[in-house]
Amino acid sequence: MRHDHPARWPWLALAGVGLAALPLAAAAAKRRGREADPDSAPGHTARRSSGEYRVVGRSVTIARPRAELYAFWREFPNLSQFMANLEKVEPAGSEPGHHTWHIRTIAGQVRAVDTRIAREVDGELIAWRSTGDSEVDTEGRVTFADAPGERGTRVSLIIAYKPAAGAVGDALANLARQSPELQARHDLKRFKMLMETGEIATAARTRAEHQRETEEAR
Amino acid sequence: MRALTWQGTKKVSVETVADPEIVNPRDAIIRVTATAICGSDLHLYDGVIPSMQAGDILGHEFMGEVVETGSDSTLTKGQRVVVPFTISCGGCFHCRITQFSACENSNPSEKQDMSEQLYGHPMAGIFGYSHMTGGFAGGQAEYVRVPFSDVGPIAVPDHLDDEQVLFLSDILPTGWMAADNAGIGPDDTVAVWGCGPVGLFAVQSALAMGAAQVIAIDHYPHRLELARQLGAETVNFHTSDVREALMEMSGGIGVDAVIDAVGMEAHGFAIDNMLDIAKQTIGIGADRASALKQAILAVRPGGRVSVPGVYGGMTDKFPLGALMEKGLQLRTGQTHVQRYMKDLLGMIEEGKLDTTFLISHRLPLEQAAEGYRQFRNAQDSWTKVVLKPGG
Incomplete structure (x- = not known):
C-alpha cells in the first residue's frame, strides 16, 4: 500500500531511506577508472548507471557572468523561483549551509527535506546532500565554468538519488513524465530563462491562466 | 474578444x-x-x-x-x-x-x-x-x-x-532569407519551386540581389503570371518536364541555386510522391518532399539549395547521393x-x-x-x- 505520495520533484521523492557511499564521488571514480578509455563525456552521460543510485545531469550555457549565476544559486531560497515543485527553501537552524527544502507532492502536500552543503568552491561549485535524519537520500552538485568566447557560463547540474522502487519505480516515473532527468532539465532551462531574460517563458494569455498552469506544473 | x-x-x-x-x-x-x-x-x-x-x-x-x-x-x-x-x-x-x-x-x-x-x-x-x-x-x-x-x-x-x-x-523576410540562403549574387541563375507568397517574394528578392535569371515553377497559371510580372521566367510543371526545362533554360549548365518554397505538402505526380501522399493521409506521416527532391536533381554541381518551405518530420528516398556527389550546399530554417x-x-x-x-x-x-x-x-x-x- 502506498501511504506516502511521491513528490513531483522525484529525484528527491523517489529516493529511499538510508545513506550509502557518496554516489557522485563514486561515479567520478568510475570515470577515472576508465582512463584507458578515450572518452571525455561526463560520467552522468554513461549508458549504464551504476549501483543502487541513479545519476542524472544536464548542462546549459547561460549568457551571464559566472559570479552572478553562482551568487544567485548559492542563495538557496532563490531556487524556488525556477524549480517548479519547490515551495520554498529556508535556512535550518543557525548552522551555515544547512537548509530545509519544502517540496510539493502530487497530492498537494508539502514534504520537508533537510540538506547540508557538502562542498563549495567560490564561483565554481556547490554540492549539497540530504542529512542522515532526512527521509530521502540524495545529493546534488551544480558547477559553473567559463564558456568559450563570449558565450557566458556553462552550468551543469548533477543529481544522484536512490530510487525507492528501483528500476520499476524509475520506469513508472518516466511514464508519468516526472522522471528526475526531465524535471532537472526543465528546472535548469527555467534557471537559464530567468537569468538571461529576467522572466520565465509562458504561453498563458491571462494571469489567471498562468496561475493555473504554475499550479498544475507542481 | x-x-x-x-x-x-x-x-x-x-x-x-x-x-x-x-x-x-x-x-x-x-x-x-x-x-x-x-x-x-x-x-x-x-x-x-x-x-x-x-x-x-x-x-x-x-x-x-x-x-x-x-x-x-x-x-x-x-x-x-x-x-x-x-x-x-x-x-x-x-x-x-x-x-x-x-x-x-x-x-x-x-x-x-x-x-x-x-x-x-x-x-x-x-x-x-x-x-x-x-x-x-x-x-x-x-x-x-x-x-x-x-x-x-x-x-x-x-x-x-x-x-x-x-x-x-x-513572408517578406522569409522570401528574402530564402534568397540570402541561396547565396544569390550578380549573374546567378536561380530556380524557385512554388509561386505562393514566399516563392514570389523569393523571386523578388533574388532579382533585387542581382540575379541574371530567375525561373519560377508552379502549376497555377495566375501565380505563374504574378511571377512573370515580377520579372521571372516560368515553368508549369503540369505541362513541362521541369528538370529538362531548367537544363535547357540554363544553357545545359543547370541553375546555380534552387529554392524550395513548397515544403511538406508538395503536389506532384512522381510515384514516390503519390506514395508519400498515401502515407501522410493514413497518418504514418512521411513529409512529401517532391519539390525538394526535384530541386536537388536540377541544381548544377557545386550549386546551392535553399529551403524556406516547411517540413516537420522525415522523408523517404531523399537524393542524398546527388547532394554529396554534386557537392551541393544546403541551407534552410525558420x-x-x-x-x-x-x-x-x-x-x-x-x-x-x-x-x-x-x-x-x-x-x-x-x-x-x-x-x-x-x-x-x-x-x-x-x-x-x-x-x-x-x-
Whole structure:
C-alpha cells in the first residue's frame, strides 16, 4: 500500500531511506577508472548507471557572468523561483549551509527535506546532500565554468538519488513524465530563462491562466 | 474578444475568448489592425503538424497598435508595430548571433520536450503554431499578448499603410532569407519551386540581389503570371518536364541555386510522391518532399539549395547521393525575422519593394474560416488573404 505520495520533484521523492557511499564521488571514480578509455563525456552521460543510485545531469550555457549565476544559486531560497515543485527553501537552524527544502507532492502536500552543503568552491561549485535524519537520500552538485568566447557560463547540474522502487519505480516515473532527468532539465532551462531574460517563458494569455498552469506544473 | 480558432483537421471557427493580459514584465498587448493567413497555416488546417489542440488561436502574421505594456517593455501605447512570427528573447546565445528563430528562451520549458526529441534541439516559440512551438495564441484575433516586446516588434511610420508593411512579420523576410540562403549574387541563375507568397517574394528578392535569371515553377497559371510580372521566367510543371526545362533554360549548365518554397505538402505526380501522399493521409506521416527532391536533381554541381518551405518530420528516398556527389550546399530554417526587418522596412519606405501586389482578398476576421477554405481550395486566385479584426 502506498501511504506516502511521491513528490513531483522525484529525484528527491523517489529516493529511499538510508545513506550509502557518496554516489557522485563514486561515479567520478568510475570515470577515472576508465582512463584507458578515450572518452571525455561526463560520467552522468554513461549508458549504464551504476549501483543502487541513479545519476542524472544536464548542462546549459547561460549568457551571464559566472559570479552572478553562482551568487544567485548559492542563495538557496532563490531556487524556488525556477524549480517548479519547490515551495520554498529556508535556512535550518543557525548552522551555515544547512537548509530545509519544502517540496510539493502530487497530492498537494508539502514534504520537508533537510540538506547540508557538502562542498563549495567560490564561483565554481556547490554540492549539497540530504542529512542522515532526512527521509530521502540524495545529493546534488551544480558547477559553473567559463564558456568559450563570449558565450557566458556553462552550468551543469548533477543529481544522484536512490530510487525507492528501483528500476520499476524509475520506469513508472518516466511514464508519468516526472522522471528526475526531465524535471532537472526543465528546472535548469527555467534557471537559464530567468537569468538571461529576467522572466520565465509562458504561453498563458491571462494571469489567471498562468496561475493555473504554475499550479498544475507542481 | 473574437479570435479564429483551430477545432480539428480542416475545421476552424471564429469564437469569443477571454482578452489577453500582461503576464510577464516584457510583454505588450497589441490591438490587431491587420493579420494574414499564411501558407504554413494551411499545414495546420490540413492537420499535418502535430501537437495542435482544439481552441488554439491561429495566426502568426499580424500587426497593430500597442494598447498595454508590461513594466519592462520598451514600447509605448499608441505605437504602430509589426510583430515577427518567431518569439525571441534577444539575450541567449542564438539571439546574440542573430539566429533569432533558434531562441532558447521563448518556448516554455515543458513544451520543449517534443521538438527536442524529434530534432535533437528544442524549437523556439512561434505565435499560433502548435504546442511544439509553445502553444502561444496567435494574431488572427482582436488582441494578442506579445512576449519580449522589447525585442521583436518593429515600429512603422504612419505614412505607410498596414498592407505595405504587414508582410514584414513573416513572408517578406522569409522570401528574402530564402534568397540570402541561396547565396544569390550578380549573374546567378536561380530556380524557385512554388509561386505562393514566399516563392514570389523569393523571386523578388533574388532579382533585387542581382540575379541574371530567375525561373519560377508552379502549376497555377495566375501565380505563374504574378511571377512573370515580377520579372521571372516560368515553368508549369503540369505541362513541362521541369528538370529538362531548367537544363535547357540554363544553357545545359543547370541553375546555380534552387529554392524550395513548397515544403511538406508538395503536389506532384512522381510515384514516390503519390506514395508519400498515401502515407501522410493514413497518418504514418512521411513529409512529401517532391519539390525538394526535384530541386536537388536540377541544381548544377557545386550549386546551392535553399529551403524556406516547411517540413516537420522525415522523408523517404531523399537524393542524398546527388547532394554529396554534386557537392551541393544546403541551407534552410525558420526565418530570423528580426535580422532582416529593419533593412526591409527601409526598402519599402524607399519604394524599392512593394508587397501589396500579392493581396487578392481582404476579409473581416469574422469571415476567416471562409478565407481558410478558399485559400486552401482556390489557390490560383486566392493568393493572399488579409483579415481585418473589427472590420
